[in-house]
Amino acid sequence: MxxxxxxxxxxxxxxxxxxxxxxxxxxxxxxxxxxxxxxxxxxxxxxxxxxxxxxxxxxxxxxxxxxxxxxxxxxxxxxxxxxxxxxxxxxxxxxxxxxxxxxxxxxxxxxxxxxxxxxxxxxxxxxxxxxxxxxxxxxxxxxxxxxxxxxxxxxxxxxxxxxxxxxxxxxxxxxxxxxxxxxxxxxxxxxxxxxxxxxxxxxxxxxxxxxxxxxxxxxxxxxxxxxxxxxxxxxxxRFVGEGNLFDGEVTQSTTKGASVTLTTGQKTVVSQSGLKKGDKVKLLARPEDVLIGKSSNTKDITFNGTVDHVNFIGAEYQILAKSKDGTSIKATFRPDVEQRDQIAGVGSDIRLYVPKEALHVITKEKVI
Amino acid sequence: MASLETNERRRRVILLGLLTPPTIFLAIFFLAPLAIMVIYSWLEPGLYGGVIWNFYDLNYGRILGWADSKYEKFDLVYLIIFLKSVRLALTTVFISLIICYPAAFWISRMSEGKKNLFLFLITLPFFVSLILRLFAWVLILRPTGFLNQALLGLGIITEPLHIIFTDVAVIIGMTYIFIPFMFLPLYASIEKLDLSLMEASADLGATQFQTFRRVIFPLTLPGIIGGSIIVFIPALGNFIVPSVLGGAKVMMIGNLIEQQFLSARNWPFGSALGMIVMASVLLLLIYYVKIMAREDQMTSAPAVKEVS
Incomplete structure (x- = not known):
């Protein structure tokens, strides 16, 4: 046709x-x-x-x-x-x-x-x-x-x-x-x-x-x-939806994926192929993929910091957290009925993590 | 509540204070002369000017056809002069419309700075006395004037054209002085024309001519009518242009009225002629107001707001 x-x-x-x-x-x-x-x-x-x-x-x-x-x-x-x-x-x-x-x-x-x-x-x-x-x-x-x-x-x-x-x-x-x-x-x-x-x-x-x-x-x-x-x-x-972008560098690349070391020193793996060792990349994690708690997998990206801001927007909460080194992370989550009254307040400590499966690798800034 | 009432009362007192002086001013200097005209037109003219206080309908009879030929004679010439004035005024309206419509379009699409310059240029003639400008036209149009010299020099004509002291000269002169009056209302309605309406029309398959006929023309019609009336009314009663550019050969109703008041010293007859001009203009205005009321209903700004 x-x-x-x-x-x-x-x-x-x-x-x-x-x-x-x-x-x-x-x-x-x-x-x-x-x-x-x-x-x-x-x-x-x-x-x-x-x-x-x-x-x-x-x-x-x-x-x-x-x-x-x-x-x-x-x-x-x-x-x-x-x-x-x-x-x-x-x-x-x-x-x-x-x-x-x-x-x-x-x-x-x-x-x-x-x-x-x-x-x-x-x-x-x-x-x-x-x-x-x-x-x-x-x-x-x-x-x-x-x-x-x-x-x-x-x-x-x-x-x-x-x-x-x-x-x-x-x-x-x-x-x-x-x-x-x-x-x-x-x-x-x-x-x-x-x-x-x-x-x-x-x-x-x-x-x-x-x-x-x-x-x-x-x-x-x-x-x-x-x-x-x-x-x-x-x-x-950045234009479509909200997101967290982590800067990193590819340290190892195979046909199945690549290892990436973030500027914070954390190491993670991604499933994208075709990356080369030494490539500067950004890892995207959408706020809804950022989870509260402690990760059980060492390759997940973890984040320890304090809550800087909480937005209540009806069905969900948006949290902006800052770590000691000044990096910040956005997370949105929908609390269960039991959790509703236990939302972390501004200033309290919080642990967050991003499952490695949720990471998406971005290599280019823009088409120019 | 009490304070609300005193506020209301105070507002009324202020309004009354503000509105009284202009009302009195208008009553004395605008309505009173008009009333004198109305009354005089029904009085008998005195033998050596002035009036005799008798009810006398033959002033109108002379013009409209019921004079008894004992005291006054009915003469068709007055109606002929009136109709000729109407014809000259309509021609003036038509020519200035043809000139101003495209010009207004052209200027309305200019950049802001240029637009203001051209609007200024259009009002520029007002800074020079009307009589001076009309005498300048005498210099241009007379047999040895600029126009004829130029045309002779270029070999387009072999004998000078006789334009001065003809209907054509009067039409040229009136068109010249009334163009700003036609331009401004036209410009006002053309400038607020929404360009996206023309795009919408083209998008829906209309040719440029169809877009003009179905969208542009109806939406600028209030400006066309407004400009035409503003030009028609003073053109109809004009006496300066025919007396300067028309000489003794072109007589318009304005010249006739002037003659009755100043030379013939027949105020009642002059008033009656004036009343007839005014009545016809008034009819025209009533018609215009009716059309505008209908247009207003249709074209007032669309409300882009949900009422839920």
Whole structure:
């Protein structure tokens, strides 16, 4: 099956007013399969919105090409591309009713009146807004406007739906609800979604695959589990989720794994192969993999220190502990019912350890 | 509660104190002259100027067609002058709209500094006396003026064009002086046009023309109507431009009214003519307000907030 979207070697640079050149996209290649939910994730200014706008046709590429469903669209103007966009602030037409907004793409392409009426009706039903046909945009809440924007961009049956941070204007509860709805909707209508966000949690929840971008380059491309559990470089590890990074050096390497000595002098083993003796590496341990107590395995990383900070966030506690030599470690844990009243207080001594199986080796800082 | 009430009372006293002087000022210097005009238009003109205090509807009769030809004669010429003024004013509105609409688009997309410079340039003519600027146009448009010299010199024409003292000169002059009035309301509505709406329209498959017709034009319509009215009203009653650039050959309703007051010393008839101009403008304004009320309902800022 041909991929629905294929971008190769896309490069785009901007001139800033003060004479500098910003590389928004630097040789980006990306393939999106049919029915896939792909998220472009990165901090602001990483190029994710530029990438989305080159797909929709609002930005021209300097070099590289874009194919949608097998046909090249690199130089096609936006109104001729078989993709539609849900804009960040929805960009609904304020002078039109809801049904006129939804019908817009059908009206400009000359679909017959009776067909428009049926299709608009179906679409509004799909997004749960039946009965709102004659309302004006400003009579709707944020979540409802969001749905109108979705209906408007889906009605022309685009091959890909592009979403530019569409949930950022909503409050937290509604955002969670819309995340679920979007995912369900995508599965229901079966087209590819390319979703832009800077919210890593949102990306992890919704995506089939995530593209982590920074400085106009793809830092990592993979499933949410890949990105979270096996980040390929330090940037991804730090940007997605929280983490503890331990500096170390490879002292011995075999096909089954490697021995690593940390700067603190502790020795541990990791299962990654392909490392060379003398490599400087970082070991990633997610806070939920840091356990309280004394380890029974000498190859686990252990940590003795005092509690510096405790955050209660409902289901779990976050602890920040500091050792005597100044290094700190983050741990999150969910206490059992019996343990609840025995949470270590600030200033008390604590023993923590990371099972060696939870360690992930990072060798690179960033793709540059 | 008691303190709340005294607060409320004090607020009212202050408001009353602040609002009374301007109200009195407006009543004396704005409404009173208007009332004099209304009353005079229903009085009999005196033989040597002044008025005779009789109810007299023939001032309007002379214009609208029920004069009895004993004292006053109905003459179609007044209506013709009025309609001609309407035509000249509408032409002025149309030409200044055609010039200002693209200009406003162009300036609204400039960088902040440039934008302010151009807005300043557009208001710059206000710093020079209107009469001076109109006489400058006489120098440009007369047979031996700049325009004709330039066209003759370039060999485009062989004989000087007779522009001065024609309708064309009046239209050029009025367009020139009213362009800022058209530009500013247009600019205000074009500048707040959300660029993402145009992108959304293109994204949904609309061509540039469709985007203009379905999105840009309806959203800038309040500016178009506003600018048109602000230009139309003073253009309709204008008498300086036709008297300087139109000479004796172009008569607009403003010149006619001026004549009645100053040369003919027939204040009641001048007032009646003025009332007819005012009534037609008022009708136009009522129509505008109705349209604006409808637009407002549709385009007030969308609320991006969940009401749960």
């Amino acid at each position: 041909t991929p629905i979207l294929s971008i190769s070697d896309a490069t785009k640079r901007y001139n800033t007013p003060d004479g500098n050149v910003i590389t928004a996209l630097d040789n980006v290649s990306l393939v999106v399969e049919q029915n896939e939910f792909v998220t472009l994730l990165g901090p602001s200014g990483c190029g994710k919105t530029t990438l989305l706008r080159t797909i929709s046709g609002f930005e021209d590429l300097e070099t590289g090409s874009i194919q949608i469903d097998g046909s090249t669209v690199t130089h096609l103007p936006a109104h001729k591309r078989p993709v539609n966009t849900v804009f960040q602030k929805y960009a609904l037409f304020p002078h039109m009713s809801i049904s006129k907004n939804v019908a817009y793409s059908l009206e400009v392409s000359g679909v017959s009146k009776s067909q428009i009426t049926t299709r608009v009706g179906k679409m509004l039903e799909l997004v749960g807004l039946e009965g709102f046909e004659n309302r004006k945009v400003n009579q709707l809440s944020g979540g409802q406007q969001q749905r109108v924007a979705l209906a408007r961009s889906l009605i022309a049956q685009p091959k890909i739906l592009l979403l530019d941070e569409p949930l950022s204007a909503l409050d937290k509860n509604l955002r969670h609800k819309m995340q679920q709805e979007l995912k369900t909707l995508q599965e229901e209508i079966g087209i590819a979604f390319v979703f832009v966000t800077h919210d890593q949690e949102e990306a992890l929840t919704m995506s089939d695959r995530i593209v982590v971008l920074s400085d106009g380059k793809i830092q990592q491309l993979g499933t949410p589990e890949d990105i979270y559990r096996r980040p390929e470089n330090e940037f991804v590890a």
